Amino acid sequence: MPDPPKETWLKSLWNDLSQTPRNLWTFSTIVAALGLLFIAASKIPSPFGWKSHGPAEFARDVGIALLVAPLVTIIYEGGTRRSARLTELREYINAAMVSFTTKEMWREIHDQIVHRNLTRRNVEITITYRRELADDDGNTIAVPEGVAVLEVNYEYDLFRYVGTSERVWVRHALDFHMWDDGLRVPCFNSATVIKEGAKTEYGKNSPQIYDQNLGIVEIPVALSGGESAHIITNRFEKIFIPGMYIVIMPDIVTQAEEATNTKTITLRIKGLPDHLEANATVWFGPHHDEFKKEPDKLEWNYRWPMLAGQGISVVFTKKTGVAIAESSRATEERSAA
Known part of the structure; x- marks a missing residue:
């Protein structure tokens, strides 16, 4: 029987992103849309005839921040979820091993084989x-x-x-x-x-x-x-x-x-x-x-x-x-x- 194909990092990242809660996706989409609106607004000439570009630059910076924030949030949430899954899996394996051996014996196996x-x-x-x-x-x-x-x-x-x-x-x-x-x-x-x-x-x-x-x-x-x-x-x-x-x-x-x-x-x-x-x-x-x-x-x-x-x-x-x-x-x- 052939071995299953190995999971690439890109596929692994996609799997993590696909499991992101829907409400987080919705919130991130709204925030990103607001960011696009702020960036678009920064390009509109001031109706008051201001010579300073301060307000436009401020709007642009806020828009960029609103675009970046959802991306960082989703990636962080995906990484946190993976870490939580690994921790849960490790605890499950430890509990399963200890169920038919002693804690000291499993710790020794882990230190001498798994950790090395x-x-x-x-x-x-x-x-x-x-x-x-x-x-x-x-x-x-x-x-x-x-x-x-x-x-x-x-x-x-x-x-x-x-x-x-x-x-x-x-x-x-x-x-x-x-x-x-x-x-x-x-x-x-x-x-x-x-x-x-x-x-x-x-x-x-x-x-x-x-x-x-x-x-x-x-x-x-x-x-x-x-x-x-x-x-x-x-x-x-x-x-x-x-x-x-x-x-x-x-x-x-x-x-x-x-x-x-x-x-x-x-x-x-x-x-x-x-x-x-x-x-x-x-x-x-x-x-x-x-x-x-x-x-x-x-x-x-x-x-x-x-x-x-x-x-x-x-x-x-x-x-x-x-x-x-x-x-x-x-x-x-x-x-x-």
């Missing part, structure tokens, strides 16, 4: 499995057995529904509890903001955006209502093998309204060793089984909205045959000992 008015679109997450890293001097650092470093490239379009061109803060957090002194991970490698062709880049653990005590970056982005910016972050994360990597969405994730067939989230895994396998799933909601894996690819796609606080779990395990062989070999070694 930000969405992430076209999310693409690419995870590259790494067994080696390079330090700042270019030396190779081997990742210990039982541990893996994931290079996570996370990009998306940040869209703002309404608001002035004030800064919004985009937050990304590391799994900082997994800090490894030897590998110097987790860490942010880079962050990039692209808006209207202009690119702003931040380097590794940039002090402009990075809080090293919390492992969090907060990226300032100036967005007005209806604008978007493309965000790209790259990081190293540490996990154990077998183990799990989790991505939590701090904002609502949706498809772009103008392209409903696009994917909301795409997850790809690269460089996975042959003895390991990976599986990805989304958290919560009625669509937890809708994170579809592409055949013969380490790629998953999700087309539904995802609420703030929900996320993705990526589980890395050893393949069944490999795990059995290793278990048998360990048993034989213990028996021989």
Whole structure:
């Protein structure tokens, strides 16, 4: 079923004016007619032969005022009516929501979702499995057995529904509890903001955006209502093998309204060793089984909205045959000992 056509501001204004009470229209018409009479009277030569143009100018100014007053009144009345309708609708929605939840819960939903008015679109997450890293001097650092470093490239379009061109803060957090002194991970490698062709880049653990005590970056982005910016972050994360990597969405994730067939989230895994396998799933909601894996690819796609606080779990395990062989070999070694 096609979406209904969007209401333009001109059509919206016409709808508001068409609902103006009839008595206000009548009064405004009478006042405007009086204004026209005063303007016409200002053009009539004085029968008393006055040389001063004062009376004519006064009549003209009164006529203009009488013409402008009805227009201002009708527009103001229409705007006031719209504001009153929105207030009434908001109160109705609040009352309806509170009827089956608590005031505190609805207030939290409003503050975290409705009031924030930000969405992430076209999310693409690419995870590259790494067994080696390079330090700042270019030396190779081997990742210990039982541990893996994931290079996570996370990009998306940040869209703002309404608001002035004030800064919004985009937050990304590391799994900082997994800090490894030897590998110097987790860490942010880079962050990039692209808006209207202009690119702003931040380097590794940039002090402009990075809080090293919390492992969090907060990226300032100036967005007005209806604008978007493309965000790209790259990081190293540490996990154990077998183990799990989790991505939590701090904002609502949706498809772009103008392209409903696009994917909301795409997850790809690269460089996975042959003895390991990976599986990805989304958290919560009625669509937890809708994170579809592409055949013969380490790629998953999700087309539904995802609420703030929900996320993705990526589980890395050893393949069944490999795990059995290793278990048998360990048993034989213990028996021989």
